[in-house]
Amino acid sequence: MKKPVQVAGHALEVGQQAPMVKLINPELKPIQLGGDQDKVQVIATVVSLNTPVCDAEAIRLNKIAQRYPEVQVTIVSKDLPFEDAKFKKQNRLNSVEFASDYRSNDFGKLYGTSIESSVLQGLDSRTIYVIDKNGKVSYREVVEEISTPPSYQALEQAIQHTI
Template sequence: MNLKFQGKTVKVSGNALKVGDTVPDFTLINNAMDTISLGNTKGVRIFLTVPSLDTPVCDLETRTFNEKTSEIPGVTVYTVSMDLPFAQSRWCAANGIKNVITVSDFKDRTFGKNFGTYMDDLGLLARAAFVVDSSNKITYVEYVPEVTNQPNFDAILDAAKKAK
């Protein structure tokens, strides 16, 4: 799959997922440097992939979901990036992030490759959103065509509200 990053075409590794697919497994590193996988998550989940929390677009996206998540009880939001866990932890503390869990794909890159968001030439994740229900089925997918643009916040939140 190809997307645009600052107007330039970039190749993205992995298979594009679609609604109805079972979520592929992954390994990520949380801010405590612990490994988490699909089995460590449960319920309705929103997985957001972003290039880096330390950019204006990713910052705004994560802050928005941090604020809006309180409107959807029982939904867990994960923001996945290639940022090191230390940087993610610092960013969360500096920005009062309490309702979004930041996790890093820096070590194994399994999330990016299994979810079709790893931008080979940049070594970063493309901007995408996945809503997953409690039975690990994908109920919403959005690959943002221009990585520097925001995803459709309302559609993601609506999909999460409808997921069981």
Template sequence: MVQITFKNNPVTLPGNEVKVGDQAPNFTVLGNDLSPVELKDTAGKVRLISVVPSLDTGVCSDQTKRFSEEAASLGENVEVLTISADLPFAQKRWTEINGVDSITTLSDHRDLDFGQAYGTSMKELRLLARSIFVIDENDKVAYVEYVAEGTDHPDYDKALEAVKTLTN
């Protein structure tokens, strides 16, 4: 089981820890229009899944903007998804205010299905733990980072390098 802290307090992450080499679990989250979205909807592409507690916080906002800025240079065979437990309406508002349109924001608010499948649901807070997953076009997990302290930034360079390794 992954052990992390959030604001230096330990949190419980029920669900499954995902590891490199695993078959990526499917999940159902909501698009900004409330439509269900599953991992299989992006089948055949490399997926960079950026998980944040809430887009309306500094580190989460920075993380999402960073991957949005990088998305165009990753190529057409790469899908960048940001998943949080924010309401879909809040995600849509955030993307419009911040001019972010090169990634897809998805909400795990309704069922925390992604959080359970990937072991990122913080039981005490009903938020998702900051993490990064890179999944290849055959749905194999190629890179995983569960950020040890939830208010810290992930290792952007390692995640992006994992994507580039799969697309070169």
């Protein structure tokens, strides 16, 4: 029997301002996610790109990002930037961005995605946020069972509604 994971803090609610967070990209450069960026952002957190569900999610999100080039789609994990770069290159993912929260866990704390129980403690849960151009959360999906993919259809509807 599968059990939902428990996360530290609370996931942001629709309508809340998404905090600005600094993360590290595959080139080891700092990037900022969230906040008022004057563009629609999709931020998806995954446990690790080294798992089948997360691997498939990254590939699927890249396809969605190809359909919406005006939207910034970023996958956040605790994977090292080297792994992000390797995964991106091996899978030829050029429409989605990767960001690592391995240094500070700030994203996990502020967005309520950091797993606090189970053998996955310290990693991020499977969550998707859509943030509008003004930095407000317009959509959120917290996947209760970590081995279940998110609803891609609901995500695309949220993107279409937000752009």
